[in-house]
Amino acid sequence: MNQVRGWGRAAMALALALCSLVAAAQVLPDKSLAKTLGVVNCASSLCHGSIASWNGSPVNQNEYVVWSRLDKHARAYNLLLNEKSRRIAANLALPQPAHQSRVCLDCHAYVPAVPAAETFKVSDGISCEGCHGPAERWIASHTEPGATHKANIANGLYPSDQPLARAKLCLSCHFGTSDKYVTHRIMAAGHPRMSFEMETFTNLQPAHFTVDADYIERKGRFDGVKIWAIGQAVAVGTQVDILLDPRRGRDGAFPELTLFDCHACHHPMADKRWKPVGGFGKSISPGLVRLNDSSMLMLRLILRQIDPALGERFVQSVVQLNHAVAGTGDMAERAKAVKALSDEAARKIAATGVTNENLRGMALALVDDGLAGGYADYAGAEQAAMALGSVVNTLHKLGQLKSAPALNKGLANLRAGLVEDEAYKPADFQSRLRAFRPLVAAPLAVR
Ligand code: HEC
Ligand code: HEC
Ligand code: HEC
Ligand code: HEC
Structure with missing residues (x-):
């Protein structure tokens, strides 16, 4: 038994060594073997706990x-700790309350892979190191002159600035x-349905960073549509x-149900909605x-x-x-x-991005x-509405679409169909998409 475990460890060390050659710090924070120090080590007013941004510092x-x-x-x-979570835990008959159950803590807090410093508290929730990686090896060096x-990334900082790494995080x-x-059982116990889109949520998260000239010089340009595309x-x-x-x-006799369309099952029988249309051959049969x-x-x-040939192969693979x-x-x-094709797509988007002509x-x-029946x-x-928000926003910033009030009204009208x-x-x-179309089909704004 011990020997087997020993081998396992050796194999893991080797795998880690190989990984570190390929993608130094791409291990997700909760998989890193470096030590976590805890929020208090970031929070001093001389570090990241100042009330206002500092002049002269590259970060806020x-x-x-x-x-x-x-x-x-x-x-x-x-x-x-709230009532909703208590109910979920009770419905699932978890042996421990939600705030002590790994099945909940894994996402509602940051649980380091190896024992953390005493200053770390799991009750801090998703703390700095939960996104930026355990600080053991970079805490000292990241403030040294010339860092x-x-x-920092070579020392274990998670590269959250890079779209592909951020999407994985x-x-x-x-x-x-x-x-x-979050399995179907957890959802049925009361957990909300998961809904996420990288670019929208990047904007929704109260930003603690500013993308200015200095940021771009240190980390490169911040491209919203690329973030959306890689996220997909x-x-x-x-x-x-x-x-x-x-x-x-x-899950028992069935596949995990959350991988399927919720409303394929969750709609009244009287609502005969099947139609022989729809993308990807998914209307094969009622x-x-x-x-x-x-x-x-x-x-x-x-x-x-961005790559029609790859797009065609992808469509065929999904139909299959x-x-x-x-x-x-x-x-x-x-x-x-x-x-394999979605990995290839992620690499392709990360490397070449999305050009303004594609937008x-x-x-x-x-x-x-959507007008062809895709949604x-x-x-x-829901994904299409969030995506239109990102793409239209970028087109407007580039000056290729004008009339922000009309665009905002159009987007709000789409969201109103999804409440x-x-x-x-x-x-x-x-019909909401039909009303929206002229706004994006408008001739290029020349001004
Ligand atoms: C895979 C990660 C993951 C796991 C596992 C998970 N959650 Fe969540 N949970 C989330 C995310 C993400 C949200 C926020 C959803 C959103 O707003 O888009 C959330 C939302 C919630 C909410 C609703 C919050 C609100 O504002 O109404 C409750 C309550 C909750 N989770 C409790 C639990 C409990 C209890 C468990 C364990 C049984 C659990 N979660 C397991 C990721 C997870
Ligand atoms: C939910 C994930 C998340 C959490 C939690 C989080 N960050 Fe960030 N942080 C980000 C993202 C995303 C960025 C932007 C991309 C980048 O520059 O890495 C960022 C950027 C930063 C930057 C870079 C600013 C710049 O100009 O380069 C600093 C500094 C930072 N965070 C500090 C913190 C501190 C301190 C905490 C805890 C108090 C924290 N972060 C918590 C996700 C997170
Ligand atoms: C360790 C797990 C974890 C990671 C990593 C994480 N989140 Fe979250 N996020 C959550 C949970 C859990 C919630 C729900 C908290 C709540 O509702 O109070 C949440 C909530 C949010 C919300 C608020 C949503 C709402 O309904 O108001 C936004 C926005 C968000 N996350 C964006 C991000 C972005 C962007 C990243 C990556 C940079 C990220 N998150 C990484 C677990 C995580
Ligand atoms: C293959 C069919 C199927 C799919 C797909 C499916 N569900 Fe369910 N769902 C069920 C069944 C069956 C039940 C149990 C109903 C019961 O207990 O009466 C259920 C129960 C639930 C319940 C609890 C309702 C209650 O009355 O207690 C929720 C909430 C739920 N599902 C949400 C979802 C979400 C969200 C998705 C998509 C992410 C989804 N379901 C996908 C079949 C499905």
Whole structure:
């Protein structure tokens, strides 16, 4: 037994050594083997706990104040003490209360992989090191004169500035991983449905950083649409990972139900909604439980703009996967193919990004896919509305769309069709898209 464990450890050390060659600090914070020090070590008024930003410092220095006062991550642990969490824990018959259960703490707090310093408190919720990585090896060096971002990353700072790394970080909790996941059982016990889009949520999180000239010089340009696009590719990959995971992907006689479209099951029988249309061959037959394809729809239209050949291969692989879900074909093999293509897409988007010329096409495709019947399911419409927010915002910043009030009104009208997921009417959402189309099809604003 001991020997087996010893081998396991040696193999793990080797794997880690190899990883560190390939992607030094890409290990997610809660997988890092460095020691966590705790928020108090960041919070001093001389460090990140200043009331106001400091002149002359490249960073704001009030990060702690913004986080502790405004950021929901600081309160994510406390949430586990409330009535709703108590009910979820009771419904699930957890042996311990929510705030002592790993199944909840894994996402509502930061649980380091190895024992932390005594100054660390799990009750601090999702604290600095939960996103920026355990500070053991970079706390001293990151304030030394001449410290660079690159050197900090080499010392174990998590590269949250890089879109691909950030998507993996945020989605590890906002979508889940094989290790931590809001299952259908947890949702049925009272947990809200998960809804996430990288760019929208990056803007929703009260910012404790400022993207100014100095930031861009240190870390590169901050490209909202790229963040959206990578977030979609990583979401598809994560969904397929979970589908493939024998431990996660199944629950008794059934697959894990959250991987499918919620409303494929959750609608009244009198509501005969099946139509022989819809993307990805998912309308193969009435009476099938459909995969949740909201992020797949987004990735399809992103790839059609930036790499049509890859886009076509991706579409074919998802169609094949849907056929396998319906019973024809090997599911594992086809899910692996989708995963490989979504990884390729994430790398491609990270490397080349999305050019300004692609943006107009994407905005129109987001609308036209819907008019063609692509958003038969709520989750797809929800992703499309968030995506239109990101793309249209960027087009406006670039001066390619004018009239912010009209655009905002149009976006608000789309969101108004999505207030109640159970009341979602595809035809109503289509008419809202039809009204929105002229706003993005308008000739280039020349001014
Ligand atoms: C995979 C990560 C993950 C796991 C596991 C998880 N949660 Fe959550 N939980 C979230 C996220 C993310 C949100 C916020 C959803 C949003 O607002 O988009 C959330 C929201 C909630 C909310 C609602 C908050 C509100 O403002 O209404 C409650 C309550 C909650 N979780 C309790 C629990 C309990 C209890 C457990 C354990 C049984 C648990 N969660 C497990 C990620 C997770
Ligand atoms: C939920 C994740 C999350 C948490 C929690 C978090 N941060 Fe951040 N932080 C980010 C992201 C995302 C960025 C922007 C990308 C980047 O520059 O790395 C950022 C940027 C920063 C920056 C860089 C600013 C710059 O100009 O380069 C500092 C400094 C920082 N955070 C400090 C903190 C401190 C201190 C805490 C705790 C009080 C904290 N962060 C908590 C996600 C987080
Ligand atoms: C360790 C898990 C974890 C990580 C990593 C994480 N989050 Fe969260 N996030 C949560 C939980 C849990 C909540 C719910 C807290 C609540 O409702 O009070 C939340 C809430 C939020 C909210 C508030 C949503 C709302 O409904 O108001 C935003 C915005 C958000 N996260 C963005 C991000 C972004 C962007 C990243 C990546 C930079 C990120 N999160 C990384 C767990 C996480
Ligand atoms: C394959 C069909 C199927 C899919 C897909 C599905 N569910 Fe369910 N859901 C069920 C069944 C069956 C129950 C149990 C109903 C009961 O206990 O009466 C249930 C129960 C629930 C309940 C508790 C309702 C109650 O009356 O206690 C919630 C909440 C829920 N599901 C949410 C979701 C969400 C959110 C999704 C998508 C992420 C989803 N479901 C996807 C079939 C499904």
